Amino acid sequence: MTEQLIFEHSRPGRQAAAQAPASAPTIDDLPATAMRRTALGLPEVSELDVVRHYTRLSQQNFSIDTHFYPLGSCTMKHNPRACNTLASLPGFLGRHPLAPARHGQGMMACFYELQEMLKTVTGMAGVSLTPMAGAQGEFTGVAMIKAYHEARGDYERDEILVPEAAHGTNPATAVMCGCKVVEIPADGDGDVDVAALREKVGPKTAGIMLTNPSTLGVFEQDILEISKMIHEAGGLLYYDGANLNAILGKARPGDMGFDVIHMNLHKTFSTPHGGGGPGSGAVGVGKRLLDFMPIPVVGRDGEGEGTTYRWLDERDVPHTIGRLSAFMGNAGVLLRAYIYARLLGREGMTRVAEFATLNSNYLMTRLKAAGFDVAYPERKASHEFIVTLKRQKQELGVGAGDFAKRLLDYGYHAPTVYFPLLVPECLLIEPTETESRETIDGFVDAMIAIWDEARVDATTLTEAPFNLPVRRLDEVAAAKNLDLKFEAETGDARSVA
Amino acid sequence: MTEQLIFEHSRPGRQAAAQAPASAPTIDDLPATAMRRTALGLPEVSELDVVRHYTRLSQQNFSIDTHFYPLGSCTMKHNPRACNTLASLPGFLGRHPLAPARHGQGMMACFYELQEMLKTVTGMAGVSLTPMAGAQGEFTGVAMIKAYHEARGDYERDEILVPEAAHGTNPATAVMCGCKVVEIPADGDGDVDVAALREKVGPKTAGIMLTNPSTLGVFEQDILEISKMIHEAGGLLYYDGANLNAILGKARPGDMGFDVIHMNLHKTFSTPHGGGGPGSGAVGVGKRLLDFMPIPVVGRDGEGEGTTYRWLDERDVPHTIGRLSAFMGNAGVLLRAYIYARLLGREGMTRVAEFATLNSNYLMTRLKAAGFDVAYPERKASHEFIVTLKRQKQELGVGAGDFAKRLLDYGYHAPTVYFPLLVPECLLIEPTETESRETIDGFVDAMIAIWDEARVDATTLTEAPFNLPVRRLDEVAAAKNLDLKFEAETGDARSVA
Amino acid sequence: MPFIPHTDHDIQQMLAATGADSIDALFSEIDPSLRDVDISAVPERASEQAVTRLMHDRASQDAPGLCFIGAGAYEHHIPAAVWEITTRGEFYSAYTPYQPEASQGTLQVVYEYQSMMAGLTGMDVANASLYDGASALAEAVLMAVRANRKSKSARILMPASVHPFYREVAYNICKNQQITFEAIGYDETTGLIDREALSAWADEDITALVIPQPNFFGAIEDVDALTDWAQNNGALAIGVVNPLSLALLKAPGQWGHGEGADIVVGEGQPLGAPMAGGGPYFGILCCRKKHVRQMPGRVVGKTTDMEGREGYVLTLQPREQHIRRSKATSNICTNQGLLVTAATIHMSLMGNTGLHNVAATCAATTRDLVARLTAIAGVEKVFDSAYFHECALRLPVAAENVLAQLAERDIFGGLDLSRFYAGTENVILVCATETKTDGDLAAFAEALADVLADETEAA
Amino acid sequence: MPFIPHTDHDIQQMLAATGADSIDALFSEIDPSLRDVDISAVPERASEQAVTRLMHDRASQDAPGLCFIGAGAYEHHIPAAVWEITTRGEFYSAYTPYQPEASQGTLQVVYEYQSMMAGLTGMDVANASLYDGASALAEAVLMAVRANRKSKSARILMPASVHPFYREVAYNICKNQQITFEAIGYDETTGLIDREALSAWADEDITALVIPQPNFFGAIEDVDALTDWAQNNGALAIGVVNPLSLALLKAPGQWGHGEGADIVVGEGQPLGAPMAGGGPYFGILCCRKKHVRQMPGRVVGKTTDMEGREGYVLTLQPREQHIRRSKATSNICTNQGLLVTAATIHMSLMGNTGLHNVAATCAATTRDLVARLTAIAGVEKVFDSAYFHECALRLPVAAENVLAQLAERDIFGGLDLSRFYAGTENVILVCATETKTDGDLAAFAEALADVLADETEAA
Incomplete structure (x- = not known):
């Protein structure tokens, strides 16, 4: 079932010859010292080798398209295929990013409208789509907060409050933004401990970073009080x-008092996770931060037939x-997020949160009924919730990781394990709205x-998985004896081209 | 590992709602008696259900893209992905077949050039691309032969000679063309028994149908003599x-004296086999049959910049x-065949036959060296050859079918079994030119x-396969207790829409 | 070497193993006079890059325009998922499932397809598809001759309201088998089968009557009466249907007062195949259970494996050529597998509600179009019968030039019916599917009014 | 409900199970004042059909034209197989391989990618990719500050010949961390790093020198001397490369007379990512083994399972945020997995020979273009140095208007350099990759000659 490395298929002189120019013109005006003298280290294989190898490798993945994937906090919902097909139209793919804006009005119209829709559903005053992932969206947000204080001459504010469940x-x-982190504990219900927070808030407070619903799977009940407290300070x-998937169309961060928000479009707007990316971390800002947004942002001139779009700049x-x-x-x-948003429309956006929450509460209820312990049994689940297997660990010696591995044998991707700490x-279990009751x-x-x-x-769990291409992998050995690339045993695969 | 039927995922009221109009306008001007009163019988499922179900089903197939597939006489060679991508450009997919020819010059130019290339490589005087599969190409050929004789008032010719290995x-x-079949035996070398043929040829002979190289995997050595004999009669x-893959660019049916030929473009020109189709059975004709070709055929008017293409008609x-x-x-x-032909070019076409033949002879040699019996050990293999497991059947009780099933466990699609009779x-083993020596x-x-x-x-073979989604399937029971469609146990899946 | 993996080293070693001096030596059994082949008229190879550019250029010459032609090929929205999944390598590059254990994907898809087709037509069984609608009709005729043992005439009544190309194809394929086709005209008022002409055959030995629904003019035939007439006269009833229309119209399995149509064929294209210049499409063929052993083409059946698990196999193979040879029910061995895969995915995505909504929207859109066009002076409906989503309209002038002028404006304004029927020089057959918006209809109406105004002025 | 499978029956049953009266009741913990949300400004939902038509229309507004702009994004032929396989659902809809046993496909692809990148750059290790080339440079700067323990200054020498946007991004991302960037100008004759300006820093504490190859002007820097200079001055050498150029140019692992560059970053786009309006692309980051624990981003390592079979896992996770939190090497957690998949397939299809041929063809085509354009009166090369596949040309008039007029003819004739560099109003930066034919070059030259003639006339 396992597949050789592509390098192991390599034979000197083999080639996918239709794909590249048939020959290399001589380039004789480059300095000799600048020229390459070593092999490129690429495999030499046929097109069939490549197609067969990567098709077979793909089959070794669990994915939304093949398996239920209730990975908490990752929102592994169905990625509509139309989003991929339509974002891949030749007109879009062939566009050079520096080609004139008037020759890119199609794409820019989509971006502008996406900005507007995201403003509406988050209750923010402006949106910039440029951050390339959630983490860059976070960076953008904190960098704007920092810049805001500095623009006001408020240089002492360098503390960012972060709940410990974040x-x-x-x-x-x-830290990347040059701030100090002040951690805030949770209370017994999973909410931020407001009393503890009050003690930490002060003149050095630059801001607070909140996930709401939090990673504990519950909606922050004191959000308005927290908001007031931070702003007053x-x-x-x-x-x-x-x-955000938990509240889309049901409640808006802007209304809660947030000044800046990032959105993981690859979660809430169902762009592909792609085995780890690309993501997208679009940011929304309140009025205070409008002038601080990262560029490029798309602006609109005119109305109706005469509408044109342009890049906003400094x-x-x-x-x-x-x-960034x-x-x-x-x-x-x-583009994919835009297409998804149009397919959902306003009613569809609200349904996202509604059915994600229904599925989550239903799944939590059923697991509770089956005897599993949930972390906050008195709370409603948001779009996700936490099961703790502490009891199973104590009584049977099987923990979250063991359940996770055994779930793979049953054809289910595991939930998020050992997070939050x-x-x-x-x-941490997140079914998403696109899964059916039968699947749950x-x-x-x-x-x-x-x-x-x-x-x-217990070994049925502790030695799981049994039915996958590999059994449980040794991650400790991997970190200890770092093997991060293929090294040809003979010179074959690395011979000079 | 097995997958439920899509109907078993169905729940009344579930829908892939983005895909179809949201509602049905009332159509009240149709006669009541003409209206449907029963359920449509389609599954009611979500887009995710569909994507997941069919993605998982696809993974249960062997295919060229995942496995070596040496199915004799089927030419399971690599299907370049560019052929699919480029034939699927919106301009081609959106074209209505009855839209004006001047709004379809792109596609028609491709067809015209494909006709020309096929004429050249087969040595024929004309080509019609319209037959939709090999069998329809055959029909076309024999129907033209019949029509030719009838046009000459030669109504008595109703016998078609067919070698028994055909x-x-x-x-x-x-028979479909209203002819009688006269079977011709093979001689000890796998060639047509010329003496036997001579006895059958006569004034009732409409024609002969030959596969060359034959299904016995050898090139017909007496082809010129046969050709002369038939024509003289x-x-x-x-x-x-x-x-045809065996001789492409190396020898031409037209030069051998053939008057008509069909080409399986899904074999020699690598269009996809698609799980059973679509095929394509383009026909080429010699001068005698030019006026008999099936329509539509694409003709060209003018040259250079002013070139236009039109549909030839009666x-x-x-x-x-x-x-047809x-x-x-x-x-x-x-279109896919055209793209493939352009990617190969003239040198590439000749290489097809050369390397298909090299691979076949190499594989035959290696199996002979390993002790296997080949059917015609004194002959060169063409692009395919025959191993007979008569000895293994006698000695060990395992036959061709058992080897075939066990090969599946090893990750190889089986060769063609029990054919030729x-x-x-x-x-019957055909490796094709696109497979590497390592694979062979x-x-x-x-x-x-x-x-x-x-x-x-022996049971390791006779009970194989062991490693696939299902074990050996009972084909006798399938034919005896015909179950050709899903029948819902409850009314659910068939409820009125 | 494109698509050939052999290195020089491989070639030398492989030749050495075979004992041949050269690759050419492997062709030594071919007469030398045949081996001097000149194919220099074939162009040199082009890189994928060059061919990509060429094909983009060619495709741009085939810009579709706003298409109101139907006549057997219809523009419908095909969900993106359909072809993204259908062209997965495991479906695309597999062959006929001769080894069922290694082909459960394809086999289960076909079984599901057969189930959906049987459901949609209301028939007992469906085969795994034939080439296209026209050739499916030819096969249905051949099948009817085999299946109707009481009839000796091999005489088929073929109405003029059947698609002209289907009639041609059926004739071309069947003509060598002593089958005769008798034409039945259409009623010029209704566009339906001329019942009087039909009645003339009441006392004859008839093997089968072909019943189109909707017919080529888009009109709704009285299928109950026609089916009853056929069966009362000892003939089989062969339905030719647009499968999409069956979301609105009575299933052929319910036609008449007996057990429904005997055989049903149709063009599957409206169920997930792009228009694509004419193909590949797929032919639907369904029948009643009693005829199943006369049915041509592949069929998939459900069975069990050695451990009792359910699985799928090709079945009823004794009908086929590789076993029956000259006694086979047909020479057909491929089906249109990839199209069947697409159709199965398409129908799954549509479901009962979706397919019904598409069909009703097509009907409503065409009605809207007809209303807009007949509001133009001199444009009128040709027939007074009910129609599905196609309608024949008479123009005040000859259609050919009008259509050419519309095409100049990138509007393909329908089919010139005089290509097929005498005396219809002014008639166009128009179709507006669910893909057409209000704006599209308005654009067509405006353009037609313009063109007709010009024509009238010129006249 | 698009993308939601719940039937009314499901909803009732599921609510009953949870004990809630309505779905709204599940949101009861949200303050009522927050729950009255008006999002009516979002349009109503459109069907896939309507959105398909809209997007085709939008895409047609972005018709590419003949593009001679490079400047960090390059048009290359991408084999069809690359994205047909990359967008297979199993790659497309999987996530970060947290469960390695269920993610061997993604993990092995990344391991192969790392191997290819290490090979191409001649470096010891590669990570699993970062967002893009510009942010990769920012991460390389942060990494250098961590890795160069001898330097206390956190001072980075940043040549003006580095892509202006990369410099901006690096500054924006690093500016809050007490890192200072010192600009190094370029030599106006050669377009290369001003070595005199550099020498001025010889006695200072420098953390790293950034070395572009080729630089933003397409010119070939003396990377050996620059690497040696940096390392001799206690600074790390950070290479910023176009990975395609490495098929011709010396691998960064061989730069200088020591052990090569310390860190290498680059934009992966030329390896299989379409230009696509600017993204998604992917950032390459490679380094020497001794710096591996300072490397940001994901890394995949090989290991074995319980039965000794080889397999792949994410490794070096202790550097990452979910464990190290505020002490992590970076806040980055996603990579550009799908682009890495595409690049790995792309590089496999190219192989050593193919990638070399592409690089050499790009270089030759640009030389051809430069020759044709400089044959036009008043057009001349700005710099006298060697270049890869981009070149700065001085026009006799201001570039802005000329480029606008070329764009009217669907020719994107290069980048107006004055957008980034003072005193370059007449300068364009042009690039011609392997996608450009003789005819394309001739068309550009002819159009430019025309436009310049008009401009001169007008002047």
């Missing part, structure tokens, strides 16, 4: 959009924190069956 | 192009056997290993 990217981002509020966004990518961020991802042996029921059945297996023989 | 479609086609020669092809499909046959398949326990060596190793397994325990 994604690890939040504190990492704050002169800080700004940053909304981590990782969980003249339009005087305090911009500047450019060479060109327009992950433009193709933005606050809850021991946790599974099947997952519940698998969880029950696995628990039963653990009672009979 | 594909079953040959005699079936002859007033008959015509039909070339079954199933094995005025251009006065004795045409007429139209509603429009232009499998037009999209023709002349050779007992036969495997791997197949040989598997054959040797399987034979070894048979010596240890």
Whole structure:
């Protein structure tokens, strides 16, 4: 079932000859010392080798298109194929990013309209689409907060408050922006501990980074109080959009008092996760931060037939924190998000949150009924919730990781494991709105069956998976004996071209 | 590993709602008796259900893109992806077949040039692309032969000579054209028994249908003599192009004396086999049959900048056997063949036969060296050859079918089994030119290993396959208890829409 | 060498193994006089890059325009998922599932397809598809001759309201088998089968009557009466349907007062195949269970494996050529597998509601178009019968020039009916599917009014 | 409901299970004042059909024209197989391989990518990609600050011949971390780094020198001398390369007389990503082994499973945010996985020979273009240095208007350099890749001659 490396298929002189120019003209005006003298190290294979190898490799992946993938906080919902097909039209793919704007009005119209839609659903005053991933969106947000204070001469504000349940990217981002991280604990209900927060807020507070619903799977009940407290102290509020899917069209960060928000378009707007990317971390800002948005942003001139679109620059966004990518961020991802947004429309956006929440609460209810412990049993689930397997670990010696591996054998991708760190042996489970009740029921059945297996023989879990191309992989050995690339045993695969 | 039927995923009221109009306008001017009163019987599922179901189903197939597929007489060579991508450009897909020819010059230019290239490589005087599969190409050929004799008032010629090793479609086609089939035996070398042929040729001979190289995997050595004999008797020669891959650019049916030929573009010109189709059975004709070609054919007017293309009709092809499909046959398949032909060019076409033959002879040599019996050990292989497992059947109780099933476990699609009928326990093996020596060596190793397994325990073969989604399937039961469609147990899946 | 993986090293080693001095030596059994081949008229190879550019250029010459032609090929929205999945290598590059254990994907798809087709037509069984609608009709005729054992005449009644190309194809394919086709005209008022002409055959030995629904003019035939007439006269009833229309119209399995049509064929293109210049499409063929062993083409059946698991195989193979040879039911062995895959995915995405909505929207859009066009002075409906989504309109002037002028404006304004029917020089057959917006209809109406005004002025 | 499978029946049953009266009740923990949301400014939903038509219309507004702009994004032929395979659902809709046993496809692809990138750059290791070339440079700067423990200054020498947008991005991302960027000008004769300006920093504490190859003007820097200069001065050498150029140019791992560059970044777009209006592309980052634990981003390593079979996992995770939180090497967690997949397939199809042929053809085609354009009166090369596949040309008049007029003829005739560099109003930066034919070059030359003639006349 495992597949050789493409390098192992390589034979000197073999080639996919239709694909490249048949010969290399001599280039004799380059300095000899600048020329390459070593092999390129690429495999030498036929087109069939390539097609067969990568087709077979693809089959070794779990994916939304093949498996239920309830990976908490990742919003693995169905990616409509139309988004890919239409974003791949030749007119879009062939466009050079520096070609004149008047020869790119089609794409720019899409971006402009996407900006407008995102403003509406988040309740923000402006949107910039350029950040290329959630983490860059976070960076953008905190950098704007920093720039805002500095523009006001408020140089002392260098503390960013971060709840301890936050994604690890939040504190990492704050540090990248030159801020200090002040962690805030959660209370017993999973909300931010408001009393603890009050103690930390002060004249050094630049802002707070909140995920809402939080990574604990619950909506922050004191959000209005928190918002007021931070603003009164002169800080700004940053909304981590990782969980925006939970409230889309049902509640808006802008209304909650957030000054800046990033949106993971690859989650809430269903652009592909692509095995790890590309993502997109579009940012929305309140009025205070409008002049600080990163560029490029698309502006509109005129109305109706005469409408044209142009790139806004420093003249339009005087305090911009500047450019964060060479060109327009992950433009193709933005097109996909735009298409998805048009297919959903306003009613569809609200349904996203509604059915994501219904599925999550239903799944939580069923697992509770089956005897599983959830982390916050008194709370409603948001679009996700946490099961803790602490009891199973103690009683049977099987933890979250073991359930996860065994779920793979049952044909389900595992939920997020061991995150958030606050809850021991946790599974963070997010079914998303695009999964059917039958699929959720099947997952519940698998969880029950696995628990039963653990009672009979724990090794069924601790040695899982059994039915995949490989058994459990040794991650410790991987980190210890770093093997990060293929090294040809003979010179063959690396011979000079 | 097996997958439910799409109907089993169905739930009344579920829908892929982005895909169709949201509602049905009332149509009240149709007669009540004409209206549908019963359910449509389609599944009611979501887009994700559909994507996941069919993606998973696809993974249950062997295919060229995933496996070596040496299915004799089927030419399972690599299908370059560019052929699909480029034939699927919106301009081509959006063209209505009855739209004016001047708004379809792009496609028609491709067809015209394909006709010309096929004429050149087969040595024929004219080509019609319209037949939609090999069998329709055969029909076309014999129908033209029939029409030719009738146009000359030669009504008595109703016998078609068919070697006994021919594909079953040959005699079936002859009968469809109102002819009688006269079978001709093979001699000990796999060639047509010329003496036997001479006895059957006569004033009733309409023609002969030959596959060359024949289905026995050898080139017909007496082809010139046969050709002379048939022509002298007033008959015509039909070339079954199933094995054209073996001689492309190396020898031409026109030079051998054939009057008509069909080409399986899905074999020699690498258009996709698609799980059983669409094929394409373009026909080429000698001068005698030019006026009998099926329409539509593309003609050219003018040269250079002023070139235009038009559909030839009855005025251009006065004795045409007429139209065989509603429009232009499998037009999209023709585009793929055209693209492939351009990518190969003239040198590439000759290499097709050369390397298909090299691979075949190499594989035959290696299997002979491993002790396997080949059907015609004294002959050179063409692009394919026959192994007979009669000895293994006698000695170990494992036949061609058992080797075939066990090969699947090794990750190789089986060769053609039990065809041609002349050779007992036969495997007809065609590696094609696009497979590498390493792949062929791997197949040989598997054959040797399987034979070894048979010596240890025949059930390893007779009960194979073991590693696929299903074990050996009961074909007898399938034919006896016909189950040709899903029948809902409850009314759910068939409820009225 | 494009698509050939052999290195010089491979070639030398492989030749050495075979004992041949050269690749040419492997062709030594071919007479030397045949081996001096000149194919220099074939162009030199072009890189994928060059061919890509060429094909983009060619495709841009075939810009579709606003298309109101139907006549057997219809523009419908095809969900993106359909062809993204259909062209996955595992479907695209597999062959006929001769080894069922290694082909469950293809086989299950076909079984699902057969189930959907049986459902849609209301018939007992469907085959795995034939080449296209026209050739499916030819096969249905051949099948009827085999299946109707009581009839000795091999006489087929073929109405003029059947697609002219289908009639041609059926004739061309069947003519060598002593089958006779008797033409039945159409009623000039209704566009329907001329019932009087039909009645003239009541006392004859008839093998089958072909019944189009909707017919070539888009008109709704009285299928109940026609089916009853055929079966009462000892003939089989062969339906020729647009499968999409069956989301609105009575299933052929319910036609008449007996057990429905005997055989049903149709062009599958409206179910997920792009117009694509004419193909590949696929032919639908369904029948009643009692005729199943006379059915041509592949069929997939459900069975079980050695461990009792369900699985799928090609079945009823004894009818086929590789076993029956000259006694086979047909010479057809390929089906249109890839198109069947697309259609199965397409129908799954549509579901009952979606397909119904498409069909009703097509009907409504065409009605809207007809209303707009007949509002133009001198434009009128030719027939007074009900129609599905195509309609014949009479213009005040000859159609040919009008259509040419519309095409100049990138509007393909319908089919010039005089290509097929005498005395219809002024008649166009128009179709507006669910793809046409209000704006499209308005653009057509405006252009037609313009062109007719010019024509009238010129006259 | 698009993309939501729930039937009314499901909703009732699921609500009943949860004990909620309505879906709205599930949101009861949100303050009522927040729950009255008006998003009516978002358009109503459009069907896939309507959106398909809209997007075809929009795409046709972005017709590419004949493009001679480079400047960090390049038109190359991408084999059809690349994206047909990359967009297979199993690659497209999978996520970061947190469960390696269920993600061997993605993991092995990344391992192969890392191997190819290490080979191409001659560096010890590559990460699994970053967002794009510009942000990769920013990350390389941050990494250099961590890795160069001997330097306390966090001072980066940034030549003006580095892509202006890359310089902006690096500054914007690093500016809050007490990192200073010192500009180094370019030599107006050669377009190369001003070595005198550089020498002025010889006695200072420098953390890293950024070395572009080829530089923004397409010119070939003396990378050996620059690398040696940096390392001799205690600075790390950060290469910024066009990966395609490495098929011709010395691998960064061989730069200088020591162990080569320390860190190499670049824009991966030329390796299989379409220009696509600016993204998604992917950032390459490679380094020497000794710096590997300072490397940002994901990395895949090879390991074995419980049965000794080889397999692949994400490794070096202790550097990452979900474990290190505020002490992580970077806040980056996604890579550009899908682009990496495409690039890996692209490089496999190219192989050593193919990539070399592409690079050499680009170089030759640009030389041909330069020869044709400089044959026009008043057009001349700005710099006298060697170049890869981009070249700065001085026109006799201001570039802006000339480029606008060329664009009217669907020719994008290069980049107006004055957008970035003072005193270059007449200068365009042109690029001709392997996609340009003789005819294309001739068309550009003819159009430019025409436009210049008109301009001169007008003047």
